[in-house]
Amino acid sequence: MKKYVLDLTVKSVEALSAKHVLIKLTSEETLPEMAPGQFVEVRVDNSPSTYLRRPISINLVDYNLNELWLLVAMIGDGTRQLGKLHAGDKLNCLFPLGNGFTMPVDKSEKILLVGGGVGIAPLLHFGCEIRRMGGQPTFLLGARSKSDLLELEYFEKIGRVFVTTEDGSLGEQGFVTNHSILQNEKFSRISTCGPKPMMVSVARYAMSNGIDCEASLENNMACGVGACLCCVEKTTEGHVCVCQEGPVLNIKKLLWQI
Amino acid sequence: MADLNVKINDLVLKNPVMTASGTFGYGIEFADLVPLDELGGIIVKGTTLHAREGNDYPRMAETASGMLNCVGLQNKGVDYFCDHIYPQIKDINTNMIVNVSGNDPESYAECAARIDALDSIPAIELNISCPNVKHGGMSFGVTCDGAASVVKAVRKAYHKTLIVKLSPNVTDITSIARTCEEEGADAVSLINTLMGMAVDIEKREPMLSIRTGGLSGPAVKPVALRMVYDVAHAVNIPVVGLGGISNTSDAIEFLMCGATAIEIGTSNFVDPTVTINVINGINEWLDSHGCKSINEIIGAIKD
Numbered sequence: 001m002k003k004y005v006l007d008l009t010v011k012s013v014e015a016l017s018a019k020h021v022l023i024k025l026t027s028e029e030t031l032p033e034m035a036p037g038q039f040v041e042v043r044v045d046n047s048p049s050t051y052l053r054r055p056i057s058i059n060l061v062d063y064n065l066n067e068l069w070l071l072v073a074m075i076g077d078g079t080r081q082l083g084k085l086h087a088g089d090k091l092n093c094l095f096p097l098g099n100g101f102t103m104p105v106d107k108s109e110k111i112l113l114v115g116g117g118v119g120i121a122p123l124l125h126f127g128c129e130i131r132r133m134g135g136q137p138t139f140l141l142g143a144r145s146k147s148d149l150l151e152l153e154y155f156e157k158i159g160r161v162f163v164t165t166e167d168g169s170l171g172e173q174g175f176v177t178n179h180s181i182l183q184n185e186k187f188s189r190i191s192t193c194g195p196k197p198m199m200v201s202v203a204r205y206a207m208s209n210g211i212d213c214e215a216s217l218e219n220n221m222a223c224g225v226g227a228c229l230c231c232v233e234k235t236t237e238g239h240v241c242v243c244q245e246g247p248v249l250n251i252k253k254l255l256w257q258i
Numbered sequence: 259m260a261d262l263n264v265k266i267n268d269l270v271l272k273n274p275v276m277t278a279s280g281t282f283g284y285g286i287e288f289a290d291l292v293p294l295d296e297l298g299g300i301i302v303k304g305t306t307l308h309a310r311e312g313n314d315y316p317r318m319a320e321t322a323s324g325m326l327n328c329v330g331l332q333n334k335g336v337d338y339f340c341d342h343i344y345p346q347i348k349d350i351n352t353n354m355i356v357n358v359s360g361n362d363p364e365s366y367a368e369c370a371a372r373i374d375a376l377d378s379i380p381a382i383e384l385n386i387s388c389p390n391v392k393h394g395g396m397s398f399g400v401t402c403d404g405a406a407s408v409v410k411a412v413r414k415a416y417h418k419t420l421i422v423k424l425s426p427n428v429t430d431i432t433s434i435a436r437t438c439e440e441e442g443a444d445a446v447s448l449i450n451t452l453m454g455m456a457v458d459i460e461k462r463e464p465m466l467s468i469r470t471g472g473l474s475g476p477a478v479k480p481v482a483l484r485m486v487y488d489v490a491h492a493v494n495i496p497v498v499g500l501g502g503i504s505n506t507s508d509a510i511e512f513l514m515c516g517a518t519a520i521e522i523g524t525s526n527f528v529d530p531t532v533t534i535n536v537i538n539g540i541n542e543w544l545d546s547h548g549c550k551s552i553n554e555i556i557g558a559i560k561d
Contacts, residue, residue: 005530031550034552043528051475052320052527094291094530222318222325227283229303229317230331238311239332244287 003030003097003225007090013083016150019075020118021083022059025091029076030223034061036126036224037100037193037216037248040070041224043081043092050078053094055221055243057121057193060128060154069092071150073118097224098247100213101126101191112187114176114202116142116194120150122216123193127158136160138187142176142198145169177201187211193249196256203251213251217242224250260544261551262537264518266496267419267444269381271298271519274552275509275537278500278523279304279357279383279423280329281474284343285350290529296537298519299353301383302343306359307369309335319456319465324475324502325524328466331359336372348378357423359385363398363411370416375437378450380418384408384443387425387450399425402437409441411477421498424448424489426478429467431485432492439493447498447521448489449482474524476502483515490516490557504532506539513540516557 008025016022023076041053060069087089101122104111111130113123120141127137137159144150146169155161162181163171172179176198182205191204193216206213219242221231226244233242235253240246262273276299282288285300294300312332319326333339340357347354354374354490360366366384373379386399386408398404409422421437426449435446451472456465464470482501490497499517503509504525510519525532540552549555 005291017356031344050320051323052325220316220318222524223281223283223287225283225287225530227287227303228281228318228327228527230314230327231333232312232315232317232332239315255259 001038001095001111002032003034003035003094005094008068008093010087010089010091011087012087015073015083017147019073020150021074022151023070023072023082023085023091025070025093026066028090031061031066032096033069033102034058034068034096034125035140036103036129037122038096038098039122039224039247040068040093040095041097042070044078044081047077050081052222053224054078054082054226055097057216058096058125059121060125071118071121071237082245094224098243099245100214101248102189104130104133104135107204109135109189110138110187111141111189111191112138112181114140114190114192114194116140116176116198118150119194119198119216119218119240120155120193122194123191124151124154124158125192127155127200131158138162138181138185140164140176140179141183142194172181175201192216198258203254203256206251214248215251215254216248217246259541260549262541264552264556266381266421266498266518267512269353269419273298273537273540274513274517274519274535275540276301276353276355276498276521277518277526277533278521279385281523281526285346285354286346288526288530292534295351297337297352297533298537299355300350301355301357302347302358302522303333304331304357304385305333305336305369305373306331306337306361307336307365309333309338316465316467317471319471321454321456321473321475322477324473324477326466326471326473327451328458328468328471330468331494335486336369340369340372340376344376344378348376353380354378355381355383355421357383357385358412360408363407366408367411367415370412374416374418375475381421382418383414383421383423383447384412385423385450387423387427397433400428402433405434405437406441409438409443413442419444421445423450425450426485426501427453432488435489435493439495443495445496445498445518446489446493447479447500449485449501452478452481474502477505478502483511486512486517487559504528506536506543508554509536509540510543513552513555514557514559517560518556
């Protein structure tokens with residue numbers, strides 16, 4: 001998939017929580033196809049302590065509106081600067097990068113999309129693509145509390161949504177791997193993105209139940225195109241570059257699920 | 259439009275701008291973003307005789323105006339390079355130069371000899387300065403005897419243009435450069451990264467898996483510039499300057515300090531098109547200053 005480096009225009013910046021913003025971008029040119037699970041490296045301007053680009057998952061691509069959505073967790077100086085963008089600002093983006101989730105073979109394939117925290121971001125795009133091919137995605141989203149669940153209304157528009165919260169404020173209480181949907185329904189594949197402990201639990205569940213599973217990793221990266229080899233993950237095939245061979249990897253390749 | 263051609267030994271560069279090893283992969287990673295044949299040269303990823311897994315993750319920490327890395331020369335070895343990478347890059351219309359590393363003079367020489375046989379690789383850059391490997395790498399680059407042993411062995415095995423990349427982590431870089439010249443190097447390139455460290459204060463532990471790493475990016479530019487200036491006055495072979503170059507002005511500073519060519523490294527991560535912008539910028543600068551040739555500014559600093 002061809003890579004681009006473009007100045008995209010900010011259409012809107014919406015605060016979803018105290019620490020999360022949804023940035024909607026557009027371009028004068030037609031945005032290229034982007035696979036679910038791919039990411040964008042954004043250049044952070046006007047932040048003296050920030051040197052490198054920031055990798056951000058593609059949250060959604062609305063091809064009709066020519067919009068690219070980025071869900072940003074403001075956790076450091078760079079991402080906080082992104083939260084200060086305004087409509088009309090330009091954001092230099094290098095995209096689409098990496099390999100995304102494996103698309104369903106056909107619309108009847110039953111895939112469970114498990115997300116936590118800001119890791120829900122690529123699952124919205126994935127769900128939309130499943131929907132676009134006529135399938136019905138099932139989401140299982142986890143958070144500490146109801147207020148930490150982001151973009152719930154968007155997920156509910158495109159598929160079935162099941163929720164767990166650690167404090168029980170919404171959905172079933174506990175972690176995603178405790179949710180009753182896992183006992184009540186059979187899935188042919190699980191795709192997950194979120195905090196590493198959550199993905200490790202999901203991967204173990206998938207392995208022990210013989211379910212194919214892909215996880216989207218969030219390793220610390222620099223170049224985003226497989227040139228610097230900084231973001232490697234140790235796998236059964238040695239060190240692989242998460243930005244190039246990932247960020248989505250089959251858990252059978254990963255060493256941390258064992 | 260000024261003449262941008264420069265020469266390193268018998269290697270002709272269409273312009274003085276090359277990409278630094280380890281920051282541009284094998285070039286093909288940037289093919290969508292950069293017209294590769296417009297570059298003066300591409301110095302590809304560090305290559306060793308045998309495959310290396312590199313260091314554990316985490317390998318990178320961002321710093322003020324730069325970054326630390328401890329990749330540790332991860333690569334699949336020279337045979338893999340010859341069989342799988344070379345066919346993909348041999349027709350790129352620029353100077354494809356391979357950065358070569360080793361554990362001892364013999365492994366450097368054997369790796370270089372394999373690359374000598376590749377028609378479309380006109381030069382190697384000998385890395386005696388990688389700070390992120392325990393054996394070999396920088397240990398050869400910090401003493402004159404160490405540098406001499408590697409350059410001498412490689413010079414016997416390698417017959418094309420030999421550039422030796424120097425470490426800044428030394429007391430006197432000019433003595434190392436002179437040694438390389440005496441042992442038959444055709445050029446020296448400098449600087450490799452500066453040894454550094456970063457700490458995660460919440461975990462109270464180093465941010466890199468092997469504690470220390472190499473600092474690169476704009477933060478190192480003044481150090482690199484000073485060393486290029488010193489070495490250019492100390493040797494008679496061409497000097498290739500690198501270290502924190504991120505725009506046209508930076509590049510011209512290095513050229514004026516005596517660099518015949520320059521390499522752009524870490525800036526490729528922030529602006530993938532930086533090399534092309536710098537080539538165009540040098541051209542415009544020369545035109546606007548009435549220069550007919552790039553050679554008018556190489557070493558043109560007024561002392």
